[in-house]
Amino acid sequence: MTFTLENLQALLPLLITCATTIFVMLAIAIKRNHWWNATVTVIGLNIALLSSYYALKVIPQTVTPLFVVDGFSLFFSGLILIAALGATTLTNAYIESFKRNREEIYLLITIATAGGIVLSFSHHMASLFIGLEMMSVALYGMVAYTYDRARSLEAAIKYLVLSATASAIMLFGIALIYAQIGSLAFSEIGAGITQEPSLLIVVGGMMLLIGLFFKLSLAPFHLWTPDVYEGAPAPVGAFLATAAKVAVFAVLVRFAILESNSVLASTPFVITLIVVACISMMVGNLLALKQNNIKRMLGYSSIAHFGYLLLLVLVGGQKFGIEGFAVYLTIYVITSLAAFGVVTLMSQADGKRDADMLSDYRGLFWRRPYLASIFTLSLFSLAGIPLTAGFIGKFYVVTAAVGAGFWGWIGLIFVVLGSSIGIFFYLRTIISLFLAKKHMHRFDAEINWGQRTGGIMVLGAAAFILVIGIIPNPLMFIAQLTQLLWVAQ
Amino acid sequence: MLTWLILIPFIGGLLSWQAERFGSKAPRWIALFSMILLFACTLNLWLKYDYSLANLSAGQSVWAEEFQVNWIPRFGISFHLALDGLSILMLLLTAFLGVLAVVCSWTEVKRKVGFFHLNLLWILGAVAGVFLAMDMFLFFFFWEMMLIPMYFLISLWGHKAVDGKGRVEAATKFFIYTQSSGLLLLLAIIGLVFVHYMQTDVLTFDYADLRNTQMSASLEMILMLGFFIAFAVKFPVVPFHSWLPDAHSQAPTAGSVDLAGILLKTAAYGMLRFAIPFFPNASQEIAPLAMWLGVAGIIYGAFVAYSQDDIKRMIAYTSISHMGFVLIGIYSFNQIAMQGVVVQMLAHGISAAGLFIISGQLYERLKTRDLNKMGGLSSRMSGIPPIAMFFAAASLGLPGLGNFVGEFLILVGVFKVDMVVALFATSGLVLGAVYSLILVQRSLHGPAQSNEPLAGINARELTMMLSLIFILVWLGLYPQPVLDTSAAVMNSIGQLITSSQSIPAAQ
Numbered sequence: 001m002t003f004t005l006e007n008l009q010a011l012l013p014l015l016i017t018c019a020t021t022i023f024v025m026l027a028i029a030i031k032r033n034h035w036w037n038a039t040v041t042v043i044g045l046n047i048a049l050l051s052s053y054y055a056l057k058v059i060p061q062t063v064t065p066l067f068v069v070d071g072f073s074l075f076f077s078g079l080i081l082i083a084a085l086g087a088t089t090l091t092n093a094y095i096e097s098f099k100r101n102r103e104e105i106y107l108l109i110t111i112a113t114a115g116g117i118v119l120s121f122s123h124h125m126a127s128l129f130i131g132l133e134m135m136s137v138a139l140y141g142m143v144a145y146t147y148d149r150a151r152s153l154e155a156a157i158k159y160l161v162l163s164a165t166a167s168a169i170m171l172f173g174i175a176l177i178y179a180q181i182g183s184l185a186f187s188e189i190g191a192g193i194t195q196e197p198s199l200l201i202v203v204g205g206m207m208l209l210i211g212l213f214f215k216l217s218l219a220p221f222h223l224w225t226p227d228v229y230e231g232a233p234a235p236v237g238a239f240l241a242t243a244a245k246v247a248v249f250a251v252l253v254r255f256a257i258l259e260s261n262s263v264l265a266s267t268p269f270v271i272t273l274i275v276v277a278c279i280s281m282m283v284g285n286l287l288a289l290k291q292n293n294i295k296r297m298l299g300y301s302s303i304a305h306f307g308y309l310l311l312l313v314l315v316g317g318q319k320f321g322i323e324g325f326a327v328y329l330t331i332y333v334i335t336s337l338a339a340f341g342v343v344t345l346m347s348q349a350d351g352k353r354d355a356d357m358l359s360d361y362r363g364l365f366w367r368r369p370y371l372a373s374i375f376t377l378s379l380f381s382l383a384g385i386p387l388t389a390g391f392i393g394k395f396y397v398v399t400a401a402v403g404a405g406f407w408g409w410i411g412l413i414f415v416v417l418g419s420s421i422g423i424f425f426y427l428r429t430i431i432s433l434f435l436a437k438k439h440m441h442r443f444d445a446e447i448n449w450g451q452r453t454g455g456i457m458v459l460g461a462a463a464f465i466l467v468i469g470i471i472p473n474p475l476m477f478i479a480q481l482t483q484l485l486w487v488a489q
Numbered sequence: 490m491l492t493w494l495i496l497i498p499f500i501g502g503l504l505s506w507q508a509e510r511f512g513s514k515a516p517r518w519i520a521l522f523s524m525i526l527l528f529a530c531t532l533n534l535w536l537k538y539d540y541s542l543a544n545l546s547a548g549q550s551v552w553a554e555e556f557q558v559n560w561i562p563r564f565g566i567s568f569h570l571a572l573d574g575l576s577i578l579m580l581l582l583t584a585f586l587g588v589l590a591v592v593c594s595w596t597e598v599k600r601k602v603g604f605f606h607l608n609l610l611w612i613l614g615a616v617a618g619v620f621l622a623m624d625m626f627l628f629f630f631f632w633e634m635m636l637i638p639m640y641f642l643i644s645l646w647g648h649k650a651v652d653g654k655g656r657v658e659a660a661t662k663f664f665i666y667t668q669s670s671g672l673l674l675l676l677a678i679i680g681l682v683f684v685h686y687m688q689t690d691v692l693t694f695d696y697a698d699l700r701n702t703q704m705s706a707s708l709e710m711i712l713m714l715g716f717f718i719a720f721a722v723k724f725p726v727v728p729f730h731s732w733l734p735d736a737h738s739q740a741p742t743a744g745s746v747d748l749a750g751i752l753l754k755t756a757a758y759g760m761l762r763f764a765i766p767f768f769p770n771a772s773q774e775i776a777p778l779a780m781w782l783g784v785a786g787i788i789y790g791a792f793v794a795y796s797q798d799d800i801k802r803m804i805a806y807t808s809i810s811h812m813g814f815v816l817i818g819i820y821s822f823n824q825i826a827m828q829g830v831v832v833q834m835l836a837h838g839i840s841a842a843g844l845f846i847i848s849g850q851l852y853e854r855l856k857t858r859d860l861n862k863m864g865g866l867s868s869r870m871s872g873i874p875p876i877a878m879f880f881a882a883a884s885l886g887l888p889g890l891g892n893f894v895g896e897f898l899i900l901v902g903v904f905k906v907d908m909v910v911a912l913f914a915t916s917g918l919v920l921g922a923v924y925s926l927i928l929v930q931r932s933l934h935g936p937a938q939s940n941e942p943l944a945g946i947n948a949r950e951l952t953m954m955l956s957l958i959f960i961l962v963w964l965g966l967y968p969q970p971v972l973d974t975s976a977a978v979m980n981s982i983g984q985l986i987t988s989s990q991s992i993p994a995a996q
Binding site for chain 1: 637665
C-alpha cells in the first residue's frame with residue numbers, strides 16, 4: 001500500500017480537521033483563553049473547508065481500502081464543516097458565561113467533526129464504524145457539557161446507553177454480513193446483495209440499518225431524540241441536528257444507493273426503507289403537534305424531515321435523487337442552524353435552563369424584531385413555504401416522488417398528510433412570536449446580538465434561506481458536484 | 490412594467506414597515522400612496538391596450554404584454570408574466586380594493602401599524618403575482634405566498650368572534666385548509682409537468698407549453714381534480730367552505746375586504762386560466778357535478794346566512810352563495826354565462842367589500858358585530874344606514890347594479906346549457922332578497938337599543954362608499970367596457986371546450 005501525494009491532497013479536509021484538534025489542545029495547554037482557543041478552532045475548520053477546493057482537483061480518488069474521495073464525499077464533508085463552523089460560532093456566544101472550563105468543548109467539536117468527515121469519506125465497514133464511534137463519543141461529552149443541569153446529564157446518559165446499544169446491534173449486523181460475503185468493502189457487499197438475498201444478509205443488513213436509523217433518529221428508532229435535544233445545550237443541539245445527521249446520512253446513501261445499487265432492487269430492504277420514511281413523516285409531525293418546548297419541537301420536526309429526505313433518496317432515481325438529497329440536506333442544515341441559533345442567542349450557559357419554552361418567545365417580535373423575523377423565516381423554511389429555501393427542498397421531494405410510480409405516490413400521500421399536520425405546529429410557534437406578551441420575559445437576546453459571532457452566523461443563515469428560496473440556481477449547481485462519483489470496479 | 494405591478498406593493502410594504510419609526514401616520518400614507526400608484530398603473534395598462542381586438546382561436550394565448558426571464562433553468566422554470574383581458578380586470582379590482590383596504594383601516598388599526606401595512610400590501614403584491622404569472626411554478630409561488638401575510642393579518646389584528654372563538658384558531662384553520670389544498674395543486678402541477686416531460690423530454694413549467702400536453706382520459710381526470718380541489722377550497726365550493734366564515738368573522742375589515750374581494754377571485758381565475766385550458770375534456774366531464782356544487786353553494790350559503798347573528802359571518806355566507814353563481818357560470822362553458830362570471834366577480838368583489846367596510850364602521854361605533862345588539866340604527870346615525878341599504882340591495886341583485894348584470898348573464902347562459910340548474914340557481918335570487926332584507930331589518934329598523942346618537946359618516950368613509958357605489962352603478966348600467974375587455978379571453982376558453990367536445994352541450 002503506497003500513499004501518493006494526490007491521496008494526501010484528497011484527504012486534506014480530514015487531515016486538517018484532525019490537526020486542528022491537536023492545535024486546539026496545544027492552544028488550551030499554552031493559555032486558557034476562551035477567545036483565543038475558539039479562534040484557533042474556527043481558523044482550523046475554515047482552512048479545512050477551503051482545502052476541499054484543492055481536494056476537488058484530484059478527485060475521484062481511493063485512499064486505502066477505507067476511504068474514497070469524490071464529489072459526493074467532498075460535498076458532504078464541506079457541509080459537515082459548515083455545520084460545525086456554525087455550531088462553533090454559536091458555542092462561542094453561548095458558553096461565554098459558563099462558570100467552568102469553557103475551552104474543551106471546542107476539542108469535542110473538532111473531534112466529532114473529524115468523525116463526521118471520516119463517515120462521509122468511508123466506503124468500508126471498518127471506517128464507517130470508526131467514524132461513527134469517533135463522532136458519537138465526542139457527542140456524549142458535548143451533550144453532558146453543562147453537567148450542572150440535571151437535564152443535560154440525563155440526556156447524555158440516555159444518549160450514551162441507547163447509542164451504544166445501537167452501535168452494538170450495528171456491529172453484529174456487520175459481522176453477519178461479513179460471515180456471508182467475506183468482505184467489509186461497500187462495493188463487494190453491494191455485489192453480494194441480490195434481488196432475493198439470503199437470510200443472513202437480510203438480518204445483518206437490517207441490523208446495520210437499525211444502527212444507522214437510530215443515529216438519524218428515524219421512527220421507530222427516534223425515542224431518544226426529543227429528550228437529548230431538550231437536554232443538550234442549544235449549540236450542541238445545533239451540531240447534533242446538523243453535522244452529526246449529515247455524516248450518517250451521507251454514509252447511508254453511499255452504502256445503500258451509490259455502491260450497492262441492488263439494495264434498491266432487493267424487496268425486503270426497499271420496503272423497510274419506504275416504511276421507515278413514511279412512519280417518520282407521520283410520527284415526527286404528529287408528536288410535534290402539542291410540544292411546548294421549542295427544542296423538542298425541532299427534534300420531532302427533524303424526524304419528519306429525515307423521513308422526507310429518505311423518501312427523496314429512495315425514489316429520486318438518477319436524475320434527482322442524489323442532487324435533490326444534497327440540496328435538501330444543505331437547506332435543512334442551514335435552516336436548523338438558524339433555528340437553533342436563535343434559541344442559542346436567547347440562552348446563556350449559566351442559566352438554569354435554555355430559553356426553550358414556547359412562552360419564553362411570546363412577543364419576541366416586538367422586542368427583537370430581526371431575531372424574531374429570522375426565527376419566523378427558519379420555521380417557514382422548515383414548513384416548506386415558498387419564498388424560503390425549504391420550499392425548494394419540498395419541491396425536490398415532490399418532483400422526485402411524482403415521477404417515481406407506485407412507491408412514490410404512496411410516499412406522497414404521507415408527505416401531504418405530514419406537511420399539512422406540520423404546518424399547525426410551525427404556525428403555533430410562529431404566532432407566539434408575534435402575540436403580545438402576558439408576563440415578564442425571563443430570557444432575551446443581548447441587545448447587540450447582531451454584532452456578535454453567533455449573531456452574524458444566524459444572519460448569514462437567514463440570508464441564505466431567503467436567497468436560495470428565491471434564486472436556488474447556485475445551490476443546485478454546487479449540488480451537482482455530488483454527481484462526480486468514484487465508480488466501484 | 491408588469492414586474493412593477495408586483496414590486497410596487499412589496500416595496501411599499503417594506504417601506505411602510507420601516508416608516509413606523511416616524512409615527513403611525515407615515516406607514517398609512519406610504520401604503521396609500523403605493524396602492525394609488527398601483528391602481529394608476531393598472532388603469533393605464535387597461536386604457537393602453539385594446540383587449541377586445543385580440544381575436545384568438547381556441548387554445549391560443551395572445552398577450553397584451555409579456556415579460557419573461559430565466560429563473561431556475563434546471564427545472565425549466567422561468568419568471569414569466571403576461572397580461573390579457575382577464576388578468577387586467579382582476580388587477581384593476583385588486584388595486585382598487587387595495588386602496589380601499591388601506592383607507593378603511595385608517596382608524597381601525599391602532600396597534601403595530603407598520604407591520605399591518607406590510608402584511609396588507611404583501612397580500613396584494615402576491616395576488617397581483619397570481620394574476621400575472623404564466624409559469625406554473627411562479628403561479629404556485631405567489632399562490633402560497635399570499636397566505637402568509639393573510640394569516641398574520643387575521644391572527645394579529647383580528648377580532649374575537651361573537652361565540653368567543655379565538656382569532657388565532659380561525660387563522661390557523663384558514664392556513665391549513667388552503668395550504669394542504671395548495672399541496673394538492675403542487676402535486677397536480679408537477680404531475681402535469683412530468684407528463685409533458687415524458688412526451689417531449691423537455692422539462693418546463695411554462696403555461697403555453699403545458700397546454701399542448703396530451704394525456705389519457707383517466708390521467709387528465711386525476712390531474713384536473715388536483716387543480717379543481719385546490720381551487721374549490723379557495724373558492725369556496727360548499728363542502729370545503731368551513732374556513733371562510735371563521736376567517737371572515739375574525740379578520741380585521743381590511744382583511745375581510747381582501748379575502749372576499751380578491752382572494753376568492755384568485756380561485757375563480759385559476760379555474761378559468763388553468764384548470765379548464767389544461768384539461769378541457771376532464772373539465773367537460775366534471776361540469777355537471779361542478780354546476781350542482783355551485784347550486785348547492787347558492788342555496789346553502791343563502792340559508793345559513795339567514796340564520797347568522799354575527800354580521801360578518803352573515804356576509805361571509807352570502808359570499809359563498811354569490812360565488813356559487815360564479816362556479817355554475819364557469820362550468821356552463823357558455824359564452825354569455827362566462828361573461829357574466831367576469832361581471833359577477835367584479836360586482837361581488839365591490840359589493841362584498843362595501844358590506845364588510847360598513848360592518849367595520851358599525852363595529853367601530855358599536856363595538857359589536859352581533860345583529861341582536863343592533864336594531865334601529867337608522868334613527869341613531871346618519872349616512873351609514875342608507876349606504877348599507879344600497880349594498881344590501883346590490884347583494885340581492887337589484888336591477889341597475891353590477892350584481893344583477895352578473896347574475897342575469899350567468900342565468901341566461903346557464904339556462905341554455907342546463908335548464909334545471911338554472912331553475913334552482915334562480916332561487917338564489919329570491920333567497921338573496923330574503924337574507925339581504927333580514928340584514929337591513931335586523932340592523933337598521935326595529936326598536937333602537939338605546940337612544941344615544943352615534944357618530945355619522947365622515948368624509949373619508951363617505952368618499953370610500955361613494956366610489957364603491959359609483960362602480961357598482963356603472964357596472965350595472967354600462968358594463969360594456971368590461972365585457973369588451975374580457976370577451977376575447979372568455980371566447981377562447983369557450984371555444985376550447987366546444988372544439989374538444991363531441992356533442993354540443995347546448996341542446
